[in-house]
Amino acid sequence: MKKEKILEAAEELFAEKGYEGTSVRDIANRAGVNIAMISYYFGSKEKLLESLIQYRAGYTSDLLDALKKNPDDHPVHKIEKVIDLYVDRILTHHRFHNIMSRQLSMISEKKIKDQMIEIKKQNLEIIKKIIEEGQRKKIFRKVDIELTVATIIGTISQVTLSKSFYCQLMHIPEISFDEYSMRIKSRVKKHLKKLIITYLTCDME
Amino acid sequence: MKKEKILEAAEELFAEKGYEGTSVRDIANRAGVNIAMISYYFGSKEKLLESLIQYRAGYTSDLLDALKKNPDDHPVHKIEKVIDLYVDRILTHHRFHNIMSRQLSMISEKKIKDQMIEIKKQNLEIIKKIIEEGQRKKIFRKVDIELTVATIIGTISQVTLSKSFYCQLMHIPEISFDEYSMRIKSRVKKHLKKLIITYLTCDME
Amino acid sequence: MKKEKILEAAEELFAEKGYEGTSVRDIANRAGVNIAMISYYFGSKEKLLESLIQYRAGYTSDLLDALKKNPDDHPVHKIEKVIDLYVDRILTHHRFHNIMSRQLSMISEKKIKDQMIEIKKQNLEIIKKIIEEGQRKKIFRKVDIELTVATIIGTISQVTLSKSFYCQLMHIPEISFDEYSMRIKSRVKKHLKKLIITYLTCDME
Amino acid sequence: MKKEKILEAAEELFAEKGYEGTSVRDIANRAGVNIAMISYYFGSKEKLLESLIQYRAGYTSDLLDALKKNPDDHPVHKIEKVIDLYVDRILTHHRFHNIMSRQLSMISEKKIKDQMIEIKKQNLEIIKKIIEEGQRKKIFRKVDIELTVATIIGTISQVTLSKSFYCQLMHIPEISFDEYSMRIKSRVKKHLKKLIITYLTCDME
DNA sequence: AATGAATGAGAATTCATTCAT
DNA sequence: AATGAATGAATTCTCATTCAT
Numbered sequence: 110m111k112k113e114k115i116l117e118a119a120e121e122l123f124a125e126k127g128y129e130g131t132s133v134r135d136i137a138n139r140a141g142v143n144i145a146m147i148s149y150y151f152g153s154k155e156k157l158l159e160s161l162i163q164y165r166a167g168y169t170s171d172l173l174d175a176l177k178k179n180p181d182d183h184p185v186h187k188i189e190k191v192i193d194l195y196v197d198r199i200l201t202h203h204r205f206h207n208i209m210s211r212q213l214s215m216i217s218e219k220k221i222k223d224q225m226i227e228i229k230k231q232n233l234e235i236i237k238k239i240i241e242e243g244q245r246k247k248i249f250r251k252v253d254i255e256l257t258v259a260t261i262i263g264t265i266s267q268v269t270l271s272k273s274f275y276c277q278l279m280h281i282p283e284i285s286f287d288e289y290s291m292r293i294k295s296r297v298k299k300h301l302k303k304l305i306i307t308y309l310t311c312d313m314e
Numbered sequence: 315m316k317k318e319k320i321l322e323a324a325e326e327l328f329a330e331k332g333y334e335g336t337s338v339r340d341i342a343n344r345a346g347v348n349i350a351m352i353s354y355y356f357g358s359k360e361k362l363l364e365s366l367i368q369y370r371a372g373y374t375s376d377l378l379d380a381l382k383k384n385p386d387d388h389p390v391h392k393i394e395k396v397i398d399l400y401v402d403r404i405l406t407h408h409r410f411h412n413i414m415s416r417q418l419s420m421i422s423e424k425k426i427k428d429q430m431i432e433i434k435k436q437n438l439e440i441i442k443k444i445i446e447e448g449q450r451k452k453i454f455r456k457v458d459i460e461l462t463v464a465t466i467i468g469t470i471s472q473v474t475l476s477k478s479f480y481c482q483l484m485h486i487p488e489i490s491f492d493e494y495s496m497r498i499k500s501r502v503k504k505h506l507k508k509l510i511i512t513y514l515t516c517d518m519e
Numbered sequence: 520m521k522k523e524k525i526l527e528a529a530e531e532l533f534a535e536k537g538y539e540g541t542s543v544r545d546i547a548n549r550a551g552v553n554i555a556m557i558s559y560y561f562g563s564k565e566k567l568l569e570s571l572i573q574y575r576a577g578y579t580s581d582l583l584d585a586l587k588k589n590p591d592d593h594p595v596h597k598i599e600k601v602i603d604l605y606v607d608r609i610l611t612h613h614r615f616h617n618i619m620s621r622q623l624s625m626i627s628e629k630k631i632k633d634q635m636i637e638i639k640k641q642n643l644e645i646i647k648k649i650i651e652e653g654q655r656k657k658i659f660r661k662v663d664i665e666l667t668v669a670t671i672i673g674t675i676s677q678v679t680l681s682k683s684f685y686c687q688l689m690h691i692p693e694i695s696f697d698e699y700s701m702r703i704k705s706r707v708k709k710h711l712k713k714l715i716i717t718y719l720t721c722d723m724e
Numbered sequence: 725m726k727k728e729k730i731l732e733a734a735e736e737l738f739a740e741k742g743y744e745g746t747s748v749r750d751i752a753n754r755a756g757v758n759i760a761m762i763s764y765y766f767g768s769k770e771k772l773l774e775s776l777i778q779y780r781a782g783y784t785s786d787l788l789d790a791l792k793k794n795p796d797d798h799p800v801h802k803i804e805k806v807i808d809l810y811v812d813r814i815l816t817h818h819r820f821h822n823i824m825s826r827q828l829s830m831i832s833e834k835k836i837k838d839q840m841i842e843i844k845k846q847n848l849e850i851i852k853k854i855i856e857e858g859q860r861k862k863i864f865r866k867v868d869i870e871l872t873v874a875t876i877i878g879t880i881s882q883v884t885l886s887k888s889f890y891c892q893l894m895h896i897p898e899i900s901f902d903e904y905s906m907r908i909k910s911r912v913k914k915h916l917k918k919l920i921i922t923y924l925t926c927d928m929e
Numbered sequence: 930a931a932t933g934a935a936t937g938a939g940a941a942t943t944c945a946t947t948c949a950t
Numbered sequence: 951a952a953t954g955a956a957t958g959a960a961t962t963c964t965c966a967t968t969c970a971t
Contacts, residue, residue, distance in 0.1 A: 111934090125421045129334035133962065143936050148963055211416045214475035216330045222478060229479050255483060256473070256505040260465060263472030267464040270419040273427060274434050278460060300461040304513050311516040338945060348953050353946055535831045539744035543966060553932050558967055621826045624885035626740045632888060639889050665893060666883070666915040670875060673882030677874040680829035683837055684844050688870060710871040714923050721926040726955095748941060758957050763942055 112150055114140040116164050119157055124204035127211060128158060155218060158208075162224045165205045168198065176235065184243030185306055191236055192261065192301045199265045200290045206269055233258050240309065249309040257308070261301060268297055317355055319345040321369050324362055329409035332416065333363060360423060367429045370410045381440065389448030390511055396441055397466065397506045404470045405495045411474055438463050445514065454514040462513070466506060473502055522560055524550040526574050529567055534614035537621060538568060565628060568618075572634045575615045586645065594653030595716055601646055602671065602711045609675045610700045616679055643668050650719065659719040667718070671711060678707055727765055729755040731779050734772055739819035742826060743773060770833060773823075777839045780820045791850065799858030800921055806851055807876065807916045814880045815905045821884055848873050855924065864924040872923070876916060883912055 118140035122131040133154050137144040151157040176191060199206050213225050236258045243249035268275065272289050276282065279292075323345035327336040338359050342349040356362040381396060404411050418430050441463045448454030473480065477494050481487065484497075528550035532541040543564050547554040561567040586601060609616050623635050646668045653659030678685065682699050686692065689702075733755035737746040748769050752759040766772040791806060814821050828840050851873045858864035883890065887904050891897065894907075 127332060127334050127416070127420055129332050130420070132960080134960085144962090145936060145938095145964080146934090149935075152963095154962070207419050210475060211332070211419065213479065214412050214416065214477075215332055215335070226479050226482055229476065230483075233483070252508075253501065253505045255480075256469065256502065257509075259472040259476075260469045260505075260509060263468030263470075264461065264465045265468075266472060267468030268461070270415060271434065271464075272419075274418065274431050275460070277431055278435075278438070296458065297461065300458045300465075303457075304462075304465060304509070307513050307516055308509050311512055337943075339943085349945090350947080350953055350955095354952070359945065537742060537744050537826070537830055539742050540830070542964075544964085554966090555932055555934095555968080559931070564966065617829050620885060621742070621829065623889065624822050624826065624887075625742055625745070636889050636892055639886065640893075643893070662918075663911065663915045665890070666879065666912065667919075669882040669886075670879045670915075670919060673878030673880075674871065674875045675878075676882060677878030678871070680825060681844065681874075682829075684828065684841050685870070687841055688845075688848070706868065707871065710868045710875075713867075714872075714875060714919070717926050718919050718922050721922055747939080749939085759941090760943080760957060760959095761955090764956070769941065 111140070111142055111146065115142060115147060115150065115157070116161050119161055120165070120204050120208070123158070123161070124207045128208070133157075155221070158212075159218075159221055159224065161205075161208075162221065162228075165202065166224065166228055168202065176239075184239060184246060184248050185310065187239045188243070188305060188309065189302050191239060192305065193298055195232075195261065196265055196294060196298050196301065199262075199269055200294055203269050203286055203290070206266070210266060210270060232262065236261065243309065250312060252309065257305070261305060264301055264304075265297065268293060316345075316347055316351065320347060320352060320355065320362070321366050324366055325370070325409050325413070328363070328366070329412045333413070338362075360426075363417075364423075364426055364429065366410075366413075367426065367433075370407065371429065371433055381444075389444060389451060389453050390515065392444045393448070393510060393514065394507050396444060397510065398503055400437075400466060401470055401499060401503050401506065404467075404474055405499055408474050408491055408495070411471070415471060415475060437467065441466065448514065455517060457514065462510070466510060469506055469509075470502065473498060521550075521552055521556065525552060525557060525560065525567070526571050529571055530575070530614050530618065533568070533571070534617045538618070543567075565631070568622075569628075569631055569634065571615075571618075572631065572638075575612065576634065576638055586649075594649060594656060594658050595720065597649045598653070598715060598719065599712050601649060602715065603708055605642075605671060606675055606704060606708050606711065609672075609679055610704055613679050613696055613700070616676070620676060620680060642672065646671065653719065660722060662719065667715070671715060674711055674714075675707060678703060726755070726757055726761065730757060730762060730765060730772070731776050734776055735780070735819050735823065738773070738776070739822045743823070748772075770836075773827075774833075774836055774839065776820075776823075777836065777843075780817065781839065781843055791854075799854060799861060799863050800925065802854045803858070803920060803924065804917050806854060807920065808913055810847075810876060811880055811909060811913050811916065814877075814884055815909055818884050818901055818905070821881070825881060825885060847877065851876065858924065865927060867924065872920070876920060879916055879919075880912065883908060 115136060119131070119136050122135050122139060125131075126135075133147045134144055136157075137147055147154070147157060151160050176187065176194070182190070209225050209228070212221060213229075233255065237254050240249055240252070240254050240257065244251065272286060273283060275293065276284060276289065284292075320341060323341050324336070327340050327344060330336075331340075338352045339349055341362075342352060352359070352362060356365055381392065381399070387395070414430050414433070417426060418434075438460065442459050445454055445457070445459050445462065449456065477491060478488060480498065481489060481494065525546060529541070529546050532545050532549060535541075536545075543557045544554055546567075547557060557564070557567060561570055586597065586604070592600070619635050619638070622631060623639075643665065647664050650659055650662070650664050650667065654661065682696060683693060685703065686694060686699065730751060734746070734751050737750050737754060740746075741750075748762045749759055751772075752762060762769070762772060766775050791802065791809070797805070824840050824843070827836060828844075848870065852869050855864055855867070855869050855872065859866065887901060888898060890908065891899060891904065899907075
């Protein structure tokens with residue numbers, strides 16, 4: 110459908126060149142539609158971004174569902190699972206993740222910002238609940254939950270946003286994100302699981 | 315000096331509204347100079363960004379110097395010190411950090427990207443050396459160093475870029491970045507130190 | 520009927536915002552019909568204006584009929600009656616009068632202009648005949664008939680077109696045209712009758 | 725000067741095709757300047773109209789001065805003089821008069837409307853004072869002054885706005901406004917003087 | 930008969946840059 | 951060295967109209 114074509118072209122271009130750096134002409138060209146269609150369908154460039162957020166926001170709920178399937182899992186197992194899911198998800202939706210990261214750190218329309226904050230809140234809640242459950246069961250120790258979530262998301266984000274940096278580190282030329290994702294995914298999962306589980310379960314002091 | 319005024323106005327505006335979202339007219343107005351001055355001094359908007367990067371890149375070296383002062387420190391102490399330094403530095407230069415984060419995740423001029431990657435490489439090297447020293451001294455265990463650095467930078471980044479998200483979480487209205495920084499800085503330092511040192515020193519498996 | 524709905528919406532909007540300032544989308548919205556209907560029914564925006572003129576032109580004939588009812592009236596009485604009728608008519612159809620006034624003073628389609636000139640000619644003829652009759656009966660003196668008609672129509676026009684000016688003069692806020700009409704109507708009639716009858720009947724020189 | 729060139733081109737085109745019917749491209753072309761110059765000089769099309777009003781508004785004061793030269797003139801003489809001046813002025817500035825007439829009868833920007841109302845108020849005051857002086861000297865009888873002014877301005881307006889109508893009446897083809905003005909000017913002056921002076925001085929009832 | 934989808938042309942405005950001084 | 955004036959290109963968006971159904 111044409112509306113979807115536009116949304117997907119917009120996502121690609123916003124990710125590549127930024128929201129401001131992308132013209133509606135670019136989007137129309139990539140989507141193979143008339144320029145006027147974008148105003149016709151979405152009203153304006155800004156509302157197109159809002160629509161894109163709503164269009165992509167949906168995928169959060171799947172995650173929650175996946176975790177709810179085995180409610181009796183061990184908290185460590187749940188943490189491992191949630192890390193797997195988040196790494197997969199952010200790397201899969203890296204384009205949307207890029208757009209969100211950038212837009213959130215800018216002065217932008219309140220409505221757009223609020224939509225993004227809502228998504229981040231849901232993410233936080235999911236992980237928070239798992240950690241709290243582990244703490245209640247005396248399996249996890251006391252930690253700064255918000256910042257622990259920041260560490261998980263921040264680490265994945267860092268890897269996602271700095272593809273060109275890590276490519277250069279690994280002495281490989283600029284590759285497609287899918288290739289990059291394949292090379293780095295399991296490494297990130299392994300690192301994060303070890304890091305977070307050590308942190309949550311190791312009793313030092 | 316006028317050149318500095320322009321660079322600082324550019325930094326503020328690029329951070330607030332993005333590189334593409336900022337017009338040279340905006341910059342000239344905020345800097346209180348004639349519009350033509352920007353082309354006159356820097357050649358073009360793009361070269362102004364390059365100049366800004368070079369202008370700000372310098373501050374990395376200070377960091378290195380600070381660490382070199384006590385070469386015989388205990389690796390744990392060195393890690394603590396480097397975390398303090400990075401948190402301070404990124405929060406102080408949050409505007410420049412924002413600009414870099416955003417620009418690095420976009421398709422942008424090779425020259426600009428290379429400058430940014432160079433800065434990131436220096437950061438990596440500094441921390442890498444400390445961790446490797448700790449490993450040689452059998453104080454730190456074997457870890458994925460690149461991703462551990464990604465975790466440190468990623469966590470600080472996350473806190474820096476998502477001010478509006480964390481403001482909302484803490485139930486406070488949008489405040490200035492300086493106020494935000496004051497409220498969050500020690501918390502981030504504490505979390506990161508505990509996290510990274512636990513990870514590097516706890517022997518579990 | 521839908522065609523009428525469109526014509527009335529068009530009249531309102533053309534009066535409020537001018538022909539060029541009104542979009543067919545506006546008209547369709549106000550009329551509560553599909554945008555395509557306007558081209559479908561009328562062919563084009565321009566032909567819609569033509570249709571509107573024809574739709575409204577009809578009301579002139581009523582006037583003529585009203586005057587013909589008492590053919591033996593005294594010319595002074597006839598003049599009074601014609602002034603009453605014109606004031607009533609222009610104030611009632613102020614929207615259409617506005618549209619005509621504006622369009623006539625512009626370079627516009629010949630066909631549209633000719634339609635409007637035709638209406639004005641009929642108006643002129645009606646009054647002209649009464650004055651000439653009065654002159655034949657030696658009740659009215661010799662005057663420049665065309666310009667006397669210009670004075671009658673011009674005075675009513677002035678009051679009709681400058682509502683906001685007269686509102687401000689009378690120290691009242693912007694009111695609906697109907698309210699304005701009620702306040703001003705009898706005053707205009709009284710003034711015009713006195714003016715024109717004095718002019719036509721007073722023998723000075 | 726270029727700014728004046730633009731203002732004059734705008735006046736011509738606004739008079740010919742209306743404000744909405746004129747594009748800034750048209751204006752730029754007729755003025756022989758770059759399109760961007762209009763935004764550069766005036767900010768926007770709307771502000772260009774505001775500037776035009778201010779640019780032309782000035783000529784009112786000349787009128788006042790002309791009347792003040794012979795303060796001891798007989799009121800009848802003053803009325804004759806003021807009619808001469810208004811006919812001359814409106815016919816000379818017919819373009820600006822057209823623009824004002826049209827814009828005043830539309831829903832337009834408050835600022836623009838207020839500027840126009842101000843001009844009309846000044847006109848009213850000038851004539852009002854003369855009539856009141858005549859009344860004080862028992863030369864003029866009691867009349868509705870506001871509407872008497874409406875009659876003077878309305879009559880001249882009618883002749884000015886309906887050129888094509890009067891051309892057709894006089895069985896002449898569409899001629900330039902200057903030619904039209906020459907043909908009609910003295911006729912209008914004669915008619916209006918006779919009309920108004922008869923009205924103000926004839927004691928009937 | 931009636932309409933939602935679609936479009937090319939054109940609207941006003943802003944852009945980064947250059948030029949003449 | 952410094953700048954006000956100027957500009958071509960590009961921006962987003964709206965326009966009246968047409969088309970397929």
